Amino acid sequence: MELDYSFLEKTLLLVLLAIPTTLKLTVVSVLAAAPFSLGIALVRLHQKGALLRLVTAYVTFVRGTPIVLQILLVYSLLPSALKAGAAGLGLRVDVFALNPVFYAYAVFTLNTIALLSEVLRSALGNIAPGQMEAALCAGLTKPQAYAYIILPQALVSAMPNLCNLTVNLIKGTSLAFLMTVQDMTATAKIAASYGYNYIEAYLDVFAGYVLVCSIVQCLFHYAERHVGRYRLARQKQG
Amino acid sequence: MLKIRNVHKKFHHIEVLKGVDITVDKGDVVAILGPSGSGKTTLLRCINFLERADQGEMEFDAVHLEFTAASSREIAQIRKKTAFVFQNYNLFQNKTALENVTVGLTVGRGMSRIQAEAVGMKALIKVGLADRANFYPAQLSGGQQQRVGIARAIAVEPDVILFDEPTSALDPELVGEVLAVIKQLAKEGKTMVIVTHEMKFAAEVATHVVFMADGNIVEEGSPEMMFVCPKEERTRSFLRRILPQIEYNI
Amino acid sequence: MRPFDPSFIWAVIPALLPFLSVTLAVVAGTLFFGSLLGGLLAAGQVSGGRMVRRLARAYIYLVRCTPPIVMLFIVFYGLPKFFMEVFSLDINAWDKIVYVWISFTLLFAAPISEVMRSSYLAVDHGQYEAAVSIGLSPRQAFLHIMLSQAAVVALPNFGNAVISLMKEGSLAYTIGLVDLIGKGQLIISVHYGARALETYLALTLIYLVLTLGVEQLFSFLEHRFSGLPPSDAVWHPVKPGGEV
Numbered sequence: 001m002e003l004d005y006s007f008l009e010k011t012l013l014l015v016l017l018a019i020p021t022t023l024k025l026t027v028v029s030v031l032a033a034a035p036f037s038l039g040i041a042l043v044r045l046h047q048k049g050a051l052l053r054l055v056t057a058y059v060t061f062v063r064g065t066p067i068v069l070q071i072l073l074v075y076s077l078l079p080s081a082l083k084a085g086a087a088g089l090g091l092r093v094d095v096f097a098l099n100p101v102f103y104a105y106a107v108f109t110l111n112t113i114a115l116l117s118e119v120l121r122s123a124l125g126n127i128a129p130g131q132m133e134a135a136l137c138a139g140l141t142k143p144q145a146y147a148y149i150i151l152p153q154a155l156v157s158a159m160p161n162l163c164n165l166t167v168n169l170i171k172g173t174s175l176a177f178l179m180t181v182q183d184m185t186a187t188a189k190i191a192a193s194y195g196y197n198y199i200e201a202y203l204d205v206f207a208g209y210v211l212v213c214s215i216v217q218c219l220f221h222y223a224e225r226h227v228g229r230y231r232l233a234r235q236k237q238g
Numbered sequence: 239m240l241k242i243r244n245v246h247k248k249f250h251h252i253e254v255l256k257g258v259d260i261t262v263d264k265g266d267v268v269a270i271l272g273p274s275g276s277g278k279t280t281l282l283r284c285i286n287f288l289e290r291a292d293q294g295e296m297e298f299d300a301v302h303l304e305f306t307a308a309s310s311r312e313i314a315q316i317r318k319k320t321a322f323v324f325q326n327y328n329l330f331q332n333k334t335a336l337e338n339v340t341v342g343l344t345v346g347r348g349m350s351r352i353q354a355e356a357v358g359m360k361a362l363i364k365v366g367l368a369d370r371a372n373f374y375p376a377q378l379s380g381g382q383q384q385r386v387g388i389a390r391a392i393a394v395e396p397d398v399i400l401f402d403e404p405t406s407a408l409d410p411e412l413v414g415e416v417l418a419v420i421k422q423l424a425k426e427g428k429t430m431v432i433v434t435h436e437m438k439f440a441a442e443v444a445t446h447v448v449f450m451a452d453g454n455i456v457e458e459g460s461p462e463m464m465f466v467c468p469k470e471e472r473t474r475s476f477l478r479r480i481l482p483q484i485e486y487n488i
Numbered sequence: 489m490r491p492f493d494p495s496f497i498w499a500v501i502p503a504l505l506p507f508l509s510v511t512l513a514v515v516a517g518t519l520f521f522g523s524l525l526g527g528l529l530a531a532g533q534v535s536g537g538r539m540v541r542r543l544a545r546a547y548i549y550l551v552r553c554t555p556p557i558v559m560l561f562i563v564f565y566g567l568p569k570f571f572m573e574v575f576s577l578d579i580n581a582w583d584k585i586v587y588v589w590i591s592f593t594l595l596f597a598a599p600i601s602e603v604m605r606s607s608y609l610a611v612d613h614g615q616y617e618a619a620v621s622i623g624l625s626p627r628q629a630f631l632h633i634m635l636s637q638a639a640v641v642a643l644p645n646f647g648n649a650v651i652s653l654m655k656e657g658s659l660a661y662t663i664g665l666v667d668l669i670g671k672g673q674l675i676i677s678v679h680y681g682a683r684a685l686e687t688y689l690a691l692t693l694i695y696l697v698l699t700l701g702v703e704q705l706f707s708f709l710e711h712r713f714s715g716l717p718p719s720d721a722v723w724h725p726v727k728p729g730g731e732v
């Protein structure tokens with residue numbers, strides 16, 4: 001098949017230059033979501049009653065609906081909600097002048113909160129109860145036990161799922177163009193629209209995502225070996 | 239009836255069988271003894287082509303073949319003449335006891351279901367498990383599972399049944415019921431090759447005893463000869479270790 | 489902008505529901521073709537030669553890095569051009585759903601093949617050996633003994649794959665397929681952008697019912713086929729030391 005190679009090259013550069021946008025979306029969403037996710041995971045593991053039902057409903061909603069629908073929903077809900085909120089506070093904000101990337105952060109954070117809470121819940125749930133008991137017996141408080149004993153172990157066993165979550169989130173951010181964020185997909189789309197070079201443009205985007213995902217997976221692989229040292233040591237002994 | 243000659247088998251450059259010959263005649267019960275790791279399981283698996291031997295020949299009735307050159311048609315032929323009873327039973331987990339016994343007949347040999355069920359029930363009666371026909375393996379004790387395994391093997395009317403340590407995965411109190419079934423088969427004149435560590439049982443049922451060590455046959459002969467006055471030192475020390483009281487018992 | 493009107497959520501659902509069939513057709517077609525391709529990939533990995541195994545692995549790796557929207561656009565823009573230049577065939581008139589099927593088949597074959605492969609490997613190889621030892625051919629052993637057991641193992645992961653396919657399939661509207669979301673967009677544009685929130689909420693409800701329904705279905709199937717004793721076999725625990 002005949003491809004426009006000079007366009008392919010030129011656009012590849014543009015796409016690669018948009019990689020930071022994708023990474024920023026991903027990293028900010030995960031970091032912003034993490035505390036909430038941890039809270040939800042703990043609620044789902046240890047709480048009963050209304051709070052549990054509330055967070056369960058939230059997780060079910062996020063897991064049960066397409067992310068594109070979440071984007072459309074937030075995109076049509078957030079401006080008026082913000083306006084109402086600002087008015088309530090007596091502020092005058094022009095919500096339509098807001099950088100669209102703000103909406104993207106909101107959507108992907110809200111989405112990640114739920115998915116990450118599931119990862120953390122299963123990781124925390126798989127830590128042997130004896131670990132907590134031993135920590136308490138050793139004189140640690142419950143929060144200390146979580147911080148120094150439980151969470152570090154949970155993080156190790158969560159690594160593969162965290163990697164999956166991150167890769168999926170990176171792929172998910174390809175929909176940020178729906179909110180007019182200038183990420184890889186949007187950049188390519190615009191470049192393609194002048195000369196109808198869509199195939200070349202999307203092949204570039206494909207290459208960009210393969211590159212980003214590969215690097216992220218390598219990093220996780222490395223991190224897993226780093227934080228999981230104690231496991232390796234055990235394997236070598238056994 | 240079954241003759242294998244010069245069987246060699248390597249795993250990752252380690253020779254596990256170093257030229258084994260065995261002859262089994264109709265009605266024989268051949269007991270194979272030997273320390274763990276001596277290649278007994280591998281030998282049985284080679285006969286049934288669960289492993290492919292690296293060298294050697296087989297004569298099974300009219301079929302003559304080289305292990306390395308056997309075609310899939312010949313393998314299918316040999317497998318239909320033999321049956322295998324596994325150390326860990328390997329019952330089909332998703333099938334009832336009766337279905338375990340009949341699947342070799344219906345699927346493997348195209349027998350009608352009704353006919354196969356009649357044959358299957360007869361086999362289950364023989365191993366004393368007619369009342370467990372509709373039980374799943376997970377619902378049976380180890381001894382019962384192994385008896386179903388034996389029923390599955392005899393139902394297809396093989397010329398030779400190969401047993402690989404049929405009782406060594408069982409709790410001691412369940413061993414007896416399985417050995418009793420095999421003894422009954424021996425009485426009926428079934429041809430069998432049995433790898434076992436149950437010396438008393440071997441002495442009772444075997445017509446021929448083979449002692450293996452390090453991938454070779456060290457010594458073979460009648461049970462009387464093998465258990466009472468083995469010639470080779472290795473056989474003697476093995477027997478002394480595994481059954482110190484053997485000299486007084488037999 | 490008109491104020492939020494909850495009653496519109498209920499009012500719009502009957503207009504959306506006829507297009508449920510399109511959404512389901514996307515899922516069903518993809519599952520069918522994706523399972524075929526996934527089966528090939530799994531077989532290639534389990535029993536293929538070195539080269540085949542590598543190719544299958546590479547394919548799965550690349551697909552794992554591909555956002556669905558990118559695959560969809562590559563197929564949607566690339567395939568007509570490819571057919572035109574290679575076969576001089578104009579396929580622009582093909583129904584949009586064909587492009588959707590092709591894109592998602594290419595995508596979903598990868599996770600489905602992983603589900604198949606891991607469930608096949610989870611079945612004890614002794615089951616296969618026992619089957620051939622009583623005279624089943626390797627093919628029969630696979631079909632009658634391995635496959636059904638592997639299928640049970642695969643059920644939960646397969647269910648998850650179906651759910652994520654159902655969700656990602658919703659991207660089909662971006663190339664103009666009128667499925668649930670596509671219809672929703674049409675309704676919104678009829679109202680000049682008003683009623684967007686209500687329509688999306690209605691779609692959310694429909695998708696929640698769909699995904700929860702699929703989840704329930706698979707957990708039912710899992711229970712049904714997980715080798716729990718059927719009612720006609722009464723379970724008598726065997727006491728140590730003797731027969732019941």
Ligand SMILES: Nc1ncnc2c1ncn2[C@@H]1O[C@H](COP(=O)(O)OP(=O)(O)O)[C@@H](O)[C@H]1O
Nearest residue numbers: 249250254272273274275276277278279280281
């Ligand atoms: N599939 C295999 N791969 C590698 N080594 C094997 C395999 N099967 C058996 N062996 C090795 O071959 C030797 C003989 O094994 P086996 O035939 O099981 O002995 P036995 O049944 O007499 O205990 C052992 O050292 C075992 O580790």
Ligand SMILES: [Mg+2]
Nearest residue numbers: 278279280403
């Ligand atoms: Mg053995």
